[in-house]
Amino acid sequence: MPSSAIDELDRRILTEIQVNGRITNQELSERIGLSPSPSLRRLKQLETDGVVTGYVALVDPDRVGLGVTAFVRVRLHQQDDRHLTIFETAVASFPEVMECYLMTGDSDYQLRVVVEDLSAFEDFLRHKLTRIAAVAQLTTGFALRPIVYKTALPL
Template sequence: MAGTKLDAIDRRILAALQEDAHTTMERLAEIVGLSPSPCARRVRQLEAAGVIKRYVAVVDQDKVGLPISVFASIRLERQREDELDRFAKAISRWPEIVECYLMTGQRDYLLRIVVKDLPAYEAFLKRTLTRLEGVASIESSFALSQVKHSQALPVE
């Protein structure tokens, strides 16, 4: 796995696990065309190499009472390394922020924030983002509906 060279079987394993990580090793082996022992060995190698980071349950945000997704574009006053690090460390503490990307272009960061309603976002904005030192501007956009959402990478 050094250099993360993936062959066709590795890619089939990854595609199958991305579809259902709860599948049995026997079923996974059947899907990818191996016997269970070599399949399990391949999965362990993918895990050891960091290709498979972890296994998680994908939770429906509507069903847990967090139907609102807000995309916040953040521009910092300065883009020095220490300022970027301070911002990244600060936002990592807040569970409402489920995704954060350092961006190119006019904004420095793009955040995806999930909340139960608009008053909850307003409270989050006022008590957290607007209080961060070094933030020059915040522009919020609200998702009307989710057209596509996938955790699966196109490995095949």
Template sequence: MPIEALDRTDRRILDALQHDGRMTNQDLADAVGLSPSPCLRRVRQLEAAGAISGYVALLDPAAAGLEVSAFVRVRLVQQDDRHLAVFERSVREFPEVMECYLIAGESDYQLRVLVRSLQAFEDFLRTKLTQIEGIAQVQTSFALRRIVYRTAIPIDT
């Protein structure tokens, strides 16, 4: 369901839940100007329609001992269906890969990798990533400091 197809109240519900997914239905209803029953009904409809895909707790990587954030660009030897499928199936299995995108440009993929240390990154690179069939080149940049990190998508309320 495209966000644009939602009315103002549904958008306000989505915006509020993105900022506090644990708020009670009563608090949500108060925030968006509904009574609890219609509010809960709208939330259930948004879930059923796929506008809300799930609920999570966001953890601090540093608190979990994951101090190194790397951005890895990968170029394949050939960008055909077989090589793409092999690569994508493989990286889905690596818990260190937080995000992976098929991209346009000099590289074929960009990954965000989260690990405990530079040694752990080297191990990941040598024993996992570069073992995937069809990789031609890997380039890595390391994050020095996070400037912006958002989990809430912009919703025009």
């Protein structure tokens, strides 16, 4: 939780660093209309408050041989704490799982899985996902191509 409310200047800082996490403090300060010292101080406060949680490079999955994206809906045998913990601990250790959400509705979880090809997905399914004791049912859909992919939040 931030120590203070996020104001318009903070939002402008966040918008800029979401587009370019490697922006220099000088360029950031020019873009948001604030001198460099207070600009840096605000950015450091956003980091300290946990609003900015890290910086990453976005890698094109196709260019590194990860051309298959699967969305897997998972139902558990039971939705008690023990089964949830078993499942969550297991999937957190799988490098193929890019995202995992606890869901409402027909499934308990939704995963976004990235692999090289369909054979690699079958291996992932047979040797990892179906071996989790808590799993009762899996339903998979494959992405044909991305239409909208964003990393920046709409501030």
